[in-house]
Amino acid sequence: MGKKYRVGILGATGTVGQRFIQLLQGHQQFEITALAASDRSAGKPYAEACAWKLTGSIPENVREIAVMPIEPPLDCDIVFSSLPSTVARETEEAFARAGYPVISNSSSYRMDEDVPLLIPEINADHLGLLETQRQKRGFSKGFIVTNPNCAVMSFAPPLAALHRKFGIESVVVTTMQAISGAGYPGVSSMDITDNVLPYIAGEEPKVETEAQKILGTFANASVEKADFSVSAQCFRVNVLDGHTASVRVDLKQTATLEDVVEAMTEFPSLSLHSSPEKFIEFTDEPSRPQPRLDRDNGKGMTITVGRVFPDNVFDYRFVALSHNTVRGAAGSAILNAELLIDKGII
Ligand code: NAP
Secondary structure (H helix, E strand, O other), X not given: OOOOEEEEEEOOOOHHHHHHHHHOOOOOOEEEEEEEOOOOOXXXXXXXXXXXXXXOOOOHHHHOOEOEOOOOXXXXXXXXXXXXXXXXXXXXXXXXXXXXXXXXOOOOXXXXXXXXXXXXXXXXXXXXXXXXXXXXHOOOOOEEEEOXXXXXXXXXXXXXXXXXXXXXXXXXXXXXXXXXXXXOOOOOHHHHOOOOEOOOOOXXXXXXXXXXXXXXXXXXXXXXXXXXXXXXXXXXXXXXXXXXXXXXXXXXXXXXXXXXXXXXHOOOOOXXXXXXXXXXXXXXXXXXXXXXXXXXXXXXXXXXXXXXXXXXXXXXXXXXXXXXXXXXXXXXXXXXXXXXXXXXXX
């Protein structure tokens, strides 16, 4: 077995932080050596600071770790960040400046021109931005990479498959986002029970802009964004985990239904430790994908796509689903770290 990297988690007591801890159990390349959260938690053993909300109990290897404040130094080689965007920007920069690779879930740096917004299967070449980032920000060893918004993660992969083959003209997307996407305690049960909320603060601008950067072209040390437009409406629905996106798309080139399905199903996965066997799983079951039945496909790392049909107004429509705290958050960040090691950047 190769070297094990020591990882620290910022926001370790939160919804995504807990998922990091769960997914890192038994990982071949990473061991958790540092946990950090707010002043409310700092100084306490993790088991005391954290209201654990995942199945099973708090893993033994983290129970006694003393939670640290979110400032460098931390006893680790790599920092995973799942901090609220209010504190992420300043904190992630401080860690990168102190020499740590920072692999972030937060929205704070996603759209900065010198920061890769990564989906390893789609745009690993965007890691070329790190050279620019280091020069521009004066980082010596450290850097920041980000993964997409959890709702964008559900539909960017099928869009990537279509964009590569046929080009995308425009997209209309309606997201149905799980309760866990709001963190803990999130939305009040009085608000979400028997209800659909047609507003998630700050979400629609992210869903309307991130895919174009992800599907952009890396050249001359920068990313030229893909030139399609996205119109989005984002809803919070009474589902615990799993974001669903209803998508309508116009293509630049003509494609048959078979072409469209083939483009999605043949999009390759990678062979990193956390890579699912299938990056995109296509289903022709009329009533799928469904969050409860499909969010755990590929251990939560696969995007499930169904309901692919020609549309009366756009060229095609489909429904895409991903697990928001696994592929949409902690799982993606871990995959990004595996990619960085694979590329020799860490
Ligand atoms: P959460 O459940 O509210 O957890 C927030 C974490 O950050 C907790 O560990 C909390 O520590 C810590 N924290 C809060 N305020 C802090 C402060 N002022 N200083 C230091 N630490 C502070 O939120 P979450 O859902 O895990 O989301 C974390 C980040 O990931 C957000 O940026 C979110 O947008 C992003 N994200 C979330 C999802 C998802 O599905 N939930 C998906 C993708 C991305 P204490 O316990 O000590 O308060």
